[in-house]
Each structure stands twice: as structure tokens, then as C-alpha cells.
Amino acid sequence: MKLAIDAGRCAGHGRCYAMAPGLLEPDELGFVAARGTTVEVPAGSEQAARDAAAWCPEAAIDVES
């Protein structure tokens, strides 16, 4: 599973890294540090990853199986 994070859409609400701190973290400006990239989801973290994507108010995170 991967999370594809759209840099253009990320507005720095911080819901993803607040709800999945083991998976995602903020940059200095409050955007998710991994924006514009695709994050590999470690085995066992699939639920956290789906939650993180679903919490995003901008729908900036796509879950790729």
C-alpha cells in the first residue's frame, strides 16, 4: 500500500500527521513533509494510512494498493 500526497492540494491542516504520527510528520510550515511524494506504508499500518487519507479535508491523499 502507498499514499500518494498531492502537493498542490495539501493546505497544511495537519490532520493526517496528527492522526497517523508514526506514518507522517509535518514540515516547518505545517504541510505534511511527504507532500508531492508517494509514501510506502509499512505492513500493519494499513488502517492508519486509510484513516490519515480519509481525515484530509482537501482530499489530497490517495491510497494506492
Place this chain on the structure above:
Amino acid sequence: MRAQSGVWGRVEEGNVTQEQVIAGTSRSGCPVVRLDTHRDRPVGERAAELNALRETAPISWDAQRECWVLTLARHVREVFQDPETFTNDSITPGDPNPAYKWIPSNVNPPLHVQYRQILNHAFGPAPVARIEERTREYCRMAIDEVVETGHCDYVSAVGGVFPTRVFLELVDLPWEDAPLFVDWTETIFDGFFGSPEALQAVAKVTDYFVELIADRRRAPRDPEHDFTSHLLRSEVDGRLLPDEDVLNIYNQLVLAGLDTVKSALSYSLLHLATTPADRHRIVEDPALIPVAIEELLRAYPLVMEGRKLSRDVDFHGVPMRAGEMVMLVLPAAMHDPEQFERPDDVIIDRQRNNHLAFGGGPHRCLGSHLARMEMRVGLEEWHRRIPDYHLDCDLADVIERGGQRSLRSLPLAWTPGG
């Protein structure tokens, strides 16, 4: 739409109130309404009417402000995510050509992001985390004042007090000046923006910061420890910020950040005071508070944000013209059943709560990290000291002020000592 009880008041099935729809008129197929948002109302009444408006007419035209009224969650998100069409030239519906300029709210991308970067020096997640301890101290100070008496007006004693001290601390100003700002912001937001008293209070805020800026120009301080000095040393498009920009930034911070946090805390306490089951859950498991805050933000959005069209556009079948404004009715949109299950119920541990109470897109509220931290600390500290309290008046007597959503007062009572 089923009738609601509790703080939402009663809603007639599918009907908007008589006041709202000017019968027999329409604009481009949309009903014409006259939204009343200036009067004091019993809490929940206005929100219930806006919910009903959403069910009747997703898009309508407000004859009072002469702007489009959007109430669907997906329309609101679409507008936030299209700053080229829906600009921040004005964000006040009804005032398409404001005399003032807020920075960064009245600045469009791409210039806008440079201001945000400067301001993240104080409002980003890291500086906000550094100020959490002090926030807790200021919150405890406010609660200490009332805990032994067994009653207080939460709005004036706590909710309006510690966030103001925190704001001043954040921008390296004396927290003792808090009462001045409490007084000025109360006046500015009481009623509507253009009143003589409001303008006078705005002038006082401006005077305070004019003096501050002049002082820091005369005697600059270390920008790492003095936010004003940091602003005066910052550049946009390769040029140092002029005094006017710094002033406009401070005006914005005061106007955007104080009344809102006070209100968000107040609605949260109102809900918890009148919903013992949810209050008990928070007391038993304070780790629930962050998720609970998201639901309280979704349930009680405060802001009716505006955008101004830069070009003609067909917006889902409605022809909108350049120069017109749209009003984004967050209270209705965040109760949109298309986006939220059981939207009018407060589900205190609601998951996957992707609300837009802080707005969205590039202008997502700069203070959202700070506000969330203040709300978390505020709820933690209050419930630690005073786990059992109730509303000290009838719900029908809790008044929501006109203008930006806020409670006039929130009388709470508990056993003295907590």
C-alpha cells in the same frame, strides 16, 4: 430533514423560515433570500435556518449583501480550492471593495505564500508546540480565579481571557495588555463591522501597533525573540516589509484570532455542559479530546467566509459574474448529509472527520495549529479542575450574537472547588 432538538433548535421539514425566502423572486433560477445575521438570536436558531436553506436551495442569492450563498460541502471545498476564480480580493460578503487590506487574507497566491512563510515563524506547528506550557499556565490562572466560587461566565472569565494572553505571548508582547485587546475585540465584533464604536476600537488597535512598530524601528530587538522585529526584517519579493504591511498583518491577527478561539471554546463548553454523556467520556479519557475537538469544530463552525469572483463562471448551472461575491456558509456545509453521516448529531468520537471549519485551500486558517492547541489545553485544564458542571440558565436564554458567530455569555455552575 427531520426536526432537531437540543442546541440546534427546531427545524420545519424542508422549509426555510418566512423571513428568509422572498417569495416569488429568483435570480438565475436560484431563490432570493434575505439572510439575517445581525440580530442576537437564541443559540442554534440561525444554524437551524441555514441547514434548512441548504435543503431547500443549495445555491441562493442574498438580497441584503448582494452575494451568492453556497451551502453544500462539495461546493464550498471547490471554491476554497480555486483561488484563481474565487479570489481573496474581498472576504467579506457584502463588502466587495473593502477600505482595509488584511494580510495575508486579502493577498492572493502566489504572493500570499511568502507572507504565510514569514508568519509561520510564530504560527507553524513547532512554535505552537513551544508555547503549550505557557498556554497551560495562562489557562490555569483564569480557572484559578473562578474555581472556588462555583460559577462563572465562561466567555468573559476563561474563554475570552487565556487565548488573548497566549496570542500576546506568541508575538512577544506583554500578556498584561490582554484586557485592552479583550475590550477592543468585544467592541469590534459586537454587531457589525462598520459601526462607529467598532471603527473606534479598530483605530485603538491600530494605534497600539503603530506605537509598537515605531519602537521596534527605533530600537530593533533580536528577531528570534521578538516577533515584530522578525516582521520588520522579513522580505516579500525581495523587499523589506513596510510599516503598512506590518500593521495590516497585526490587524488581521487580532481580528482573526481572538474572537474565534474564544467562541470555539465557548460552544465546546456549552455542548459539554448540556450533554453529560459526552462530558463524562472526556473526563474519563482525556486522550479523546483531540478527536472531540474536531467534532466540536465541525458541529459549530463560526465563520461565514467570502470570496470574490475574478471572472465570469458557470458554477453548477448558475451564471456568476466577475466582481460578484460568494458567501460560504460553513455552518450549513459542515452539516451537509452528503459529506457527514448523521450530520446534525454531535458524535464526540467521530472518525475520518474531514471538516472545513478552518477553511481550506491556500488560505486555510493560519492559526489553526494554535487554535487546536488552545482548545485542547483549554478542555484538558477545565475538566481536570471542574469535571462536573452544568449550564446555569435555560438553554433558551443562551444568546448567539449577530455577526461572527459567538455566545454573548455562558453561565456555568458547579460545586465550589470543582
